[in-house]
Amino acid sequence: EVQLVESGGGLVKPGSSLKLSCVASGFTFSSYGMHWIRQAPKKGLEWIALIYYDSSNKYYADSVKGRFTISRDNSKNTLYLEMNSLRSEDTAMYYCAKNGQLLFDYWGQGVMVTVSS
Amino acid sequence: DIVLTQSPALAVSLGQRATISCRASQSVSISRYNLMHWYQQKPGQQPKLLIYRASNLASGIPARFSGSGSGTDFTLTINPVQADDIATYYCQQSRESPPTFGGGTKLELK
Numbered sequence: 001e002v003q004l005v006e007s008g009g010g011l012v013k014p015g016s017s018l019k020l021s022c023v024a025s026g027f028t029f030s031s032y033g034m035h036w037i038r039q040a041p042k043k044g045l046e047w048i049a050l051i052y053y054d055s056s057n058k059y060y061a062d063s064v065k066g067r068f069t070i071s072r073d074n075s076k077n078t079l080y081l082e083m084n085s086l087r088s089e090d091t092a093m094y095y096c097a098k099n100g101q102l103l104f105d106y107w108g109q110g111v112m113v114t115v116s117s
Numbered sequence: 118d119i120v121l122t123q124s125p126a127l128a129v130s131l132g133q134r135a136t137i138s139c140r141a142s143q144s145v146s147i148s149r150y151n152l153m154h155w156y157q158q159k160p161g162q163q164p165k166l167l168i169y170r171a172s173n174l175a176s177g178i179p180a181r182f183s184g185s186g187s188g189t190d191f192t193l194t195i196n197p198v199q200a201d202d203i204a205t206y207y208c209q210q211s212r213e214s215p216p217t218f219g220g221g222t223k224l225e226l227k
Binding site for chain 2: 059
């Protein structure tokens, strides 16, 4: 059974940093691209980042480019999202998701990030 | 970016058919592949893949869900609607990067 478990969220002040993790199990993590997708409270879904299976390519939404960094450690079956210069508009539930050719076939339960002074 | 437009809400009676639409700002089809996908999100839960490439049922999804469409117009049908289907439904395109989602359609009971 595919499982994705996010962690690392919390309440932070504007301008600060946070690093999210997503531990994967139930599939060969090193063979699949992985995404981060977020959902602001009571809002829709926004894709924010993709990393290829071997970290050879990374892509970002314009809204986070230059501030967020996606990475992975295939030896630990873990995906990361390092978030810098956080803004109030980054407040959201953050989901990791397994890639199925730019669709998202499995999602984690999500981790909440709140940016507020 | 490709913009996907969905109606915000749809009211339906249990046992009836629900038809949820998604319109893309440009074609999301390549050759015979229609690169539109559907997700279900229940309150407090993560989204779940229902339909991929417009008409293919994801693993474990009941046959009362179906999808159709091509080009810019796509439809998710639930027939018959059950109480467990009350959720928000999102379309998503993978024709171009960045992948984008529709605003979601909240399925409500009439």
